[in-house]
Amino acid sequence: MSYRGRGGRRGNNNSNGRNNNSNINNNGMNQDSSMSSMTPTSYFSNSDSQAMVEIQNWQGGSKEDLINFINRKTKARLHQGQVSGSIFKANVSINDGKVLEKWSGVKFAGGNLTIKVAYPSSTGSGFSGANGDSSTTLNAIQILEQFIDSRYVPQASLLNLQNMKGDPILVSNNLFATASTSSKMFPALMKIVSNKGIVVDSVDLSNNNLQEITGITTLSQAFPNLKNLCLSDNQIARIKNLDAWRHKFPQLRELILVNNPVVKEPGYQNEILKMFPRLVMLDGQMVRDETQIDNLRFPSPISQVFFEDDEIQNLVLGFLGTYFDLYDRDRTQVLPLYDQESMFSLSVSGTSPRVIASDAINAGPQNWSPYLSLSRNLIKVTTANARQTRLFTGPEKIHSVFQKLPATRHDITQSEKFSIESWRISGIRQPGDTAIVIVIHGEFNELQSKNTLRSFDRTFVLIPGANGSMVVASDMLVLRPWSGYDAWKNTDTAKLQQQQQQQEQQQQQQQNNVIVPGAPVSNPGSAPLTPQSSGTPNNIPAELQGLNEQQIMIVSQLMKETNLNAQFSRMCLEQCGFDPMQALHLFRQSSEQNMIPPEAFIR
Amino acid sequence: MSAVDFSALAEQFTTFYYQQFDQDRSQLGNLYRDSSMLTFETTQVQGTKDIVEKLVSFPFQKVAHRISTLDAQPGSPNGGDVIVMVTGDLLIDEEQNPQRYSQVFHLMPDGASYYVFNDIFRLNYSG
Numbered sequence: 001m002s003y004r005g006r007g008g009r010r011g012n013n014n015s016n017g018r019n020n021n022s023n024i025n026n027n028g029m030n031q032d033s034s035m036s037s038m039t040p041t042s043y044f045s046n047s048d049s050q051a052m053v054e055i056q057n058w059q060g061g062s063k064e065d066l067i068n069f070i071n072r073k074t075k076a077r078l079h080q081g082q083v084s085g086s087i088f089k090a091n092v093s094i095n096d097g098k099v100l101e102k103w104s105g106v107k108f109a110g111g112n113l114t115i116k117v118a119y120p121s122s123t124g125s126g127f128s129g130a131n132g133d134s135s136t137t138l139n140a141i142q143i144l145e146q147f148i149d150s151r152y153v154p155q156a157s158l159l160n161l162q163n164m165k166g167d168p169i170l171v172s173n174n175l176f177a178t179a180s181t182s183s184k185m186f187p188a189l190m191k192i193v194s195n196k197g198i199v200v201d202s203v204d205l206s207n208n209n210l211q212e213i214t215g216i217t218t219l220s221q222a223f224p225n226l227k228n229l230c231l232s233d234n235q236i237a238r239i240k241n242l243d244a245w246r247h248k249f250p251q252l253r254e255l256i257l258v259n260n261p262v263v264k265e266p267g268y269q270n271e272i273l274k275m276f277p278r279l280v281m282l283d284g285q286m287v288r289d290e291t292q293i294d295n296l297r298f299p300s301p302i303s304q305v306f307f308e309d310d311e312i313q314n315l316v317l318g319f320l321g322t323y324f325d326l327y328d329r330d331r332t333q334v335l336p337l338y339d340q341e342s343m344f345s346l347s348v349s350g351t352s353p354r355v356i357a358s359d360a361i362n363a364g365p366q367n368w369s370p371y372l373s374l375s376r377n378l379i380k381v382t383t384a385n386a387r388q389t390r391l392f393t394g395p396e397k398i399h400s401v402f403q404k405l406p407a408t409r410h411d412i413t414q415s416e417k418f419s420i421e422s423w424r425i426s427g428i429r430q431p432g433d434t435a436i437v438i439v440i441h442g443e444f445n446e447l448q449s450k451n452t453l454r455s456f457d458r459t460f461v462l463i464p465g466a467n468g469s470m471v472v473a474s475d476m477l478v479l480r481p482w483s484g485y486d487a488w489k490n491t492d493t494a495k496l497q498q499q500q501q502q503q504e505q506q507q508q509q510q511q512n513n514v515i516v517p518g519a520p521v522s523n524p525g526s527a528p529l530t531p532q533s534s535g536t537p538n539n540i541p542a543e544l545q546g547l548n549e550q551q552i553m554i555v556s557q558l559m560k561e562t563n564l565n566a567q568f569s570r571m572c573l574e575q576c577g578f579d580p581m582q583a584l585h586l587f588r589q590s591s592e593q594n595m596i597p598p599e600a601f602i603r
Numbered sequence: 604m605s606a607v608d609f610s611a612l613a614e615q616f617t618t619f620y621y622q623q624f625d626q627d628r629s630q631l632g633n634l635y636r637d638s639s640m641l642t643f644e645t646t647q648v649q650g651t652k653d654i655v656e657k658l659v660s661f662p663f664q665k666v667a668h669r670i671s672t673l674d675a676q677p678g679s680p681n682g683g684d685v686i687v688m689v690t691g692d693l694l695i696d697e698e699q700n701p702q703r704y705s706q707v708f709h710l711m712p713d714g715a716s717y718y719v720f721n722d723i724f725r726l727n728y729s730g
Contacts, residue, residue, distance in 0.1 A: 347672040349690050378610055378673040387610050391676065421642055421723050425678075425709070437686075439707050439723050455727065457705040459688055461678065474676045476688045480727065483703060487726045549700040 051097030052118045052195075053078070055088040060109030063088060069108055076100050084194065085221040094119065118191075143173045144185070144192050157201040159193065162230075164208055187218045194222035202228035206256075210234040212241035220248035230256040237261040239271045246275045247340060247396075251466070254281040270332075277395040278336045288333050292322050316422045316438050319462065319470070324410040331402035337472045338395045339465065345391050346401075346477040347377035367452070370406050371479055398475075407447040417485045418442035435463045435473065443482060453482040486556065543567040554580050559602070562587050568600035613675035613687040616710060616717065621668035628658045628666075634719050641722045654722075667694040669701070683712040684720070690727070703727040 053076075058066045066088060067078055076096035082089055092100060097117040104115035147169045151160045165176055176182045193200070200223050205216065210231065213219075219226070226249050236242065239262060255276060257263055263283065265271075273279055273287060280288045326333035338344070348371045375381065376390035392401045412418055419441040424434055438460040446452040461474035543566040544552055551573070557580060558569045564587065576582035590596050623631055632655040640647060641654045648657045670691040678684035687708040692701035709721040 343676050345674055345676060347674040347688075347690075349671040376674050377671075378614055378675065379670055419725060421725075423640070423721055425684075425720070437709065437721070439725075441705065441725055441727065457688065457690065457707075457725075457727075459686060459707055461686065474678065474686055476674055476676055476686065478672055478674065478688060478690050478705065480690060480703075483727050549698070 051092050051094050053090050053092050053097060053100050054116045054118070055090075056086060056114040056116075057111045058088055058108055058113055059086060060111050065109065070100070070103075073106065074099055074103050085224055087221065092117070139173070140175070140185075140188065141192060143169060143175065144189050145196075148189070148193050148196065148198075152198055152200075154198070157199045158204065159198075159200045159202070160204045162204045162206045162208070183215055186215045190216075190218040190222040201226065202230075204230040205234070206230050207233040210236060212236065213244055217244040220245055224249065225251045227251055228254040231260065232256045233259045235260065239265055239268065239275075242272075242275065247277070247394075249276055250278060250339070252276045252279055255279055256283055258283050273332050273335070274396045274399050277338070288336065289326070292326060292333075312422060312424065312436060316420065316436065319460075320412060320420070320438070320440060323460075324412055327402075328407075328409050331405075332399065334402075334472075335395045335399055337470060338398050338475075339471050340394045342395065342398065342472055342475070343391055343393050344398045344401065344475040344477070345376040346371065346374055346405075346479060348372060348375040349377070349478060349480045368479075370404065374401055374404060409445040409447055410442065411445070412442070419485075419487075433464065435461055437461050441487075443485065455480040455483045486553070541566055543570055551578055554578055554583075558583055558587070563601050564596075565600060565602045568596070609675050609677045609685045612685055612710070612717070613673060616708070617670060617673060617687065617689055620708075621670070624658075625667050628661075629655060631655060631658060635722075636713070636718050636720075639719055639722070641724070643722075643724045644726065663695045665696050668692070669694065671703075678709065685710045685717070693726075 055066065055070075061069070063081065063083055067081055070076060070078060074096075076092055076099050078090035078092060080091050097119065100115050101117045103113070105112050106115075107113075147167065148159070150169060151167075152158070153160060164170055170176060170185075175185050203219065203223065203226060205219075210216065211234075213236075219229075229249070229252060236257065237260070241262065255272065257272075262268065269282060269287060272282055280286060323334060323337070348368050374390060376387060378387065381387055381390065392398050420438065421440075422436055422438045424436055439457070440460075441455070441457050443453055443455050446454060457478040457480070459474065459476040460472055463471050463473045465471040544555060547555065547570070555566060555569045555573060558564065558573060559566060561584065562569065562572075564572065569583075572587055573580070573583045576586055587596075620631070620634065623634075632651050635641075635651045635654050637650045639651065639654060640649045641657060643657060646657070648654050668691055670689055672690045673687070675685055675687045678686050687710060688705070689708070690703065690705040693704050694701050703726070705725050705727055707721070707723040708719055710717040711720040
């Protein structure tokens with residue numbers, strides 16, 4: 001494997017400003033703003049003189065803009081402002097709350113703010129009221145708090161909300177008395193529970209006679225980082241009934257839907273996997289192998305200067321090994337690596353003539369039809385619409401295009417067949433964060449009725465996700481007819497020789513570093529075939545002078561397979577009109593009859 | 604999504620870059636900065652001066668690039684950088700058989716224009 005990190009040995013040269021920010025990175029990176037709803041700031045534990053304001057539809061501007069705006073416009077003073085999902089929450093005095101309520105609908109940053117104020121006691125009409133009666137409001141909150149306390153299992157971070165209609169606390173207080181009270185109950189419950197500051201990893205909503213999730217959608221705002229959700233023994237009939245939660249639980253690991261009609265819907269598992277990209281267990285069955293994905297950690301912090309190259313090299317090789325293993329086995333397995341802003345596109349170069357394959361390698365028929373309708377080659381695809389639709393963004397679209405691509409096998413254990421470059425950059429999604437760009441060249445087998453070998457180039461941009469996980473921000477794939485790997489397979493040998501030559505002949509250094517047109521270095525014993533400055537390949541070994549590029553390639557191939565030296569390989573091929581198959585046959589025939597002299601072989 | 608049409612940018616950039624390369628590659632310096640890096644096959648050089656020196660040192664007199672595939676993605680939703688991936692043919696001097704190459708440019712915005720932050724070139728041989 002030829003691997004080059006940006007900077008190579010000159011670690012100090014990586015300090016080009018953008019790369020040195022990893023100290024800054026780690027603030028903000030691990031801090032998921034949606035987690036703030038988990039911090040123990042309970043409005044209800046505050047003094048009675050406080051009201052709580054919730055503002056929505058403000059996200060045209062920043063949080064700071066909003067606070068300044070409110071302060072300027074209303075003179076109300078916001079305390080302990082925090083963002084939870086799309087909602088900005090803060091504490092205000094009762095009087096300020098009453099002022100603020102009147103400003104609901106005011107224009108801010110291109111939208112109209114929705115301002116709601118909740119009061120702790122019988123002072124106003126908060127969000128919780130079953131019928132607006134103030135004493136009922138207070139009671140309802142107290143009842144729900146009591147209910148939550150009775151249902152929360154702190155050791156398991158579990159909120160057990162199963163069979164709520166049979167709950168003695170709720171029933172005895174008539175919270176299910178009318179359709180109106182029951183429909184308001186769940187949103188109120190969610191607000192209260194998210195303000196309690198309790199840690200909830202798991203929610204059990206089984207046996208609630210749910211037909212859809214309209215009444216309980218706010219669960220995703222209260223617990224955006226929920227890991228386990230049980231919805232068994234309900235009446236959810238269609239996948240679309242769950243649509244409001246699509247991509248809303250980015251950390252959801254386990255989902256249980258058994259004993260719902262929806263499990264019989266065609267494509268059930270596939271659709272659910274698309275909705276919840278990190279799902280591992282569905283209905284008690286493992287649907288993704290999370291261990292491999294979880295092993296892909298973004299380094300934090302990325303160490304600087306001297307050890308950087310090793311660290312990134314290990315990371316990159318580890319990533320590629322895991323990635324292609326999963327990608328080849330079942331592409332849904334790599335979806336957790338793609339988030340809503342991730343992009344994938346591919347382009348096909350089907351026109352280049354491929355290397356004449358020897359009998360050892362059957363490159364197979366070149367049928368590009370499965371790829372062409374997906375290709376975003378900007379040379380060919382000129383309409384804005386096609387360019388847009390063929391840039392697949394988000395796990396759902398990436399999933400559907402991955403399903404359309406033929407099954408593959410990337411054998412990256414055969415490291416000589418791949419070439420990898422990587423480098424670091426910062427500021428990909430947030431100022432100061434660090435990302436890693438990988439460019440890999442290599443080949444894969446297309447597993448159809450007959451194996452087809454293709455070459456590819458692929459660029460990945462990796463960024464850190466939540467909690468040190470890894471996200472593929474960009475993924476660009478180029479597919480080409482198979483062209484072998486002569487171009488880089490002897491890189492290390494070539495490098496060594498180059499270094500020796502450099503020591504001996506510093507003057508020639510520049511010429512030895514240059515592009516190597518046409519002549520693959522196929523024989524580890526031979527010197528790299530490097531052109532001299534005239535541009536004509538007149539430093540090609542004397543044995544190969546006068547041959548064209550294609551012929552030199554075929555000679556190299558035969559040398560590799562037979563261990564014949566250049567001179568005899570050429571002789572053999574010339575007798576066969578440069579047909580590699582025939583030449584190989586002739587070689588074997590002659591070899592069996594002991595007609596090849598020892599000097600014909602590479603020492 | 605960036606307001607820049609990154610696809611059009613990629614087309615303009617590659618057209619200009621290869622035209623300039625084929626006409627007079629010693630003039631490519633203003634597309635690079637001192638933080639830029641060129642990875643050309645197995646060698647890496649950094650900085651405008653070294654990169655131009657490297658490009659000029661190539662032993663051919665005449666060269667022509669022909670693009671086979673071009674694709675681009677915004678490097679970041681807001682940052683304005685663009686990743687451009689090219690494969691194509693390289694016709695050198697009087698040679699009739701083209702070399703196949705693949706090249707990745709990472710373009711960074713710099714005021715009103717862009718510069719090449721990373722340039723990764725690989726020959727693929729007669730692909």
